[in-house]
Amino acid sequence: MDALVLENVSKSFGDVRAVDKLSVQVPAGSVYGFLGPNGAGKTTTIRMIMNIIRPDKGLIKIFDDGATTQNKARIGYMPEERGLYRKMKVGKVLAFFGAIKGLSASELNFRVPQWLQQVDLTGWANKKVEELSRGMHQKLQFAVTAINNPDLMILDEPFSGLDPVNQDLLKDIICRMRDEGKTILFSTHVMHEAERLCDFILLINKGKAVLDGRLDDIRSRYKSGAVSVELEGDTSFIRALPMVKTAETQGRRIEISLSEKADTQDLLKALVGRVRIKAFEVKIPSLHEIFVRLVGRPEQPVVSEVEPGRRGRDNVEDS
């Protein structure tokens, strides 16, 4: 089941195409990352999902059939620009938003302290929102988004402005919610955040999907075939192995580049027994590298090559 489906959604502001024929399927129970540089169309897409702005064309379906308006109680939304009532007390703000999201008074009595504790703001319950630091404000905003335990969380840049400790706190909560079967969609322009958290990613640039799919698949598809090993013994035979294209000694390590189609496991098997293996590292391309490879040269047409089996249609138009 898909928690969210976008079909050929487009939106223009004047002459600028903010989002161009974007199609996405967000499977239920996954963590889905919208990645892309500033101005790529991430926020516009999220705002269209939230029915804040209307798409010029295309279809947005939430929980298979419904529109956003019918599923408000099941969606938690955290906008990019954080806003809460500055003069209200932290606990009161949380209770208010819980109430308008349909929680009963008894549920609120239980959940407000629970969420304050989860985002580490218990001591601040009676302070005014304006007294919070930026990071605390953001954690409160997250608690506001999650207070009614929504099935689908849509978070716009949830980690910006958080220190590493609080980023981890938020990631832990997100992972736990995923384990409970919730769907979490978030946008970020920081690739390594997505790398550590996402099951699926959508890479957007200039309003178009550049790359879309399961993160593991994308990585293996964009693997560079590079292995870094640290060995003891005579290593001169390596260069002669059939799967090895080049091998360079760099200090104690040997950087091996495999020929196409070769499997890293074959290399490992060939090494075992002949030398003592102290380290064997398959170099996984980072999202950052993939992203630079795909959009770093904007003149080239970008073609989607991800998971043709999972998806029948083209996600990306030729530019």
Next chain:
Amino acid sequence: MWKILKIAQREYLDVVKTKTFILSILMTPAIIGVVIFFSSRTQRSVTGPHPPRKVVVADLTNQMTDDIKDSFEQHNKSHPQRQILLQELLTDTGSDKPIKQKVRDGQLNAYFVLDKDSIEGTGKIQSFTRSTKIIDLELISNVEDLLNSAIFNRRCKLKEVSQELLAQISELRRQVLNEIIDIGSASEQKRINKGEQIAKTMASFFFMFMMFMGIFGMGQHMLTSVIEEKNSRVIEVLLSAVSPFELMAGKILGLAGISLTVMSLWSVAAIGTAYYGAAHWWKITLEFPMGILPYFVIYFILGFLLFSSILAGIGSICNTLKEAQSLMMPISFLFILPMLVWFNIAQHPDGSLARILSFLPPLTPIVMTLRLAVSQDISLLEVFASIIMLALFVPLVMWLAAKIFRTGVLMYGKRPGLREVLRWLKSA
């Protein structure tokens, strides 16, 4: 409905709990009370005991010493609480420099010079004071009366007018008292005291003013609240939980609650003070036209809905309070219009102006309240017709405002023009 109530509750507490609100609510009736109290005190002090005034008179006619002294004595005898002490009675002004100095120093209240030919000719009284405060003017006019009566006595003696004749003349000059009787309302005839007449006019003004404040007073809060939510982007979080209509309805409801709170507090304070003041200080009985209260409530609810939905619409398309206020100007004027012509309406509650204004929906609540408070002769038909007209107009405006609100509240950047807004109205 639960969501609307929650939003209303938050809106209500958000305003009511602020210190400025509590102060303004408590201070306004308190200030009115203090003003009324002190004005009544000063009124009493006009009639109450005064410290004796000290004056010096120079009688240049040099033949009225006894008359003047008699005159002052008689005054002091009949007005024991407002004595005027004649400290010195000169017969020439040759050595009055130190006396004028005493007036300047405040040791004397005033110094009077009566011209030489005051008795037969056109001589004047010259009064020297330090600064003409109201209280001095009163003293001057008192002394003027005393000197004139002394001159009158002197003249009578010179013409040999007898005391009996004087008594007869004063008896002939006795004034006849006037009594106004109201026979309009019922068979029962009612004597109208001038104070009561004024009080009645003020009561009608009070009702109109309450209606005006009740409808209009919350406008600022509505604009601030919408624009603040828009600017802080709380609106996006809100609208991810409730519909724009629920949000607008909640806001209107919350502000109506504040308005009712303010009005009831002020009404209790004002009516209480007025009754107490009327009975204790002005010795009149007040009659508030309490019969109009049900109509007042109906007009208030409809008027409030009308005005606050217009404001919600305006607030939603603006990014700053300043923008909103410039848009509000023409609308404010519409609502203020009855305040400008209230006296005319109060005097002619059945006049054509009053009738026409009653059927212009934004004006209806204020104009009708005023008319009903002033006159008992407004036909029920007219009352109900105006209510129905307003009741039809209000949902129409609310519907339009809700449409503008829905789109406007999520628009940032440049304020949309009229054409843009009209497009929204057509599209959704």
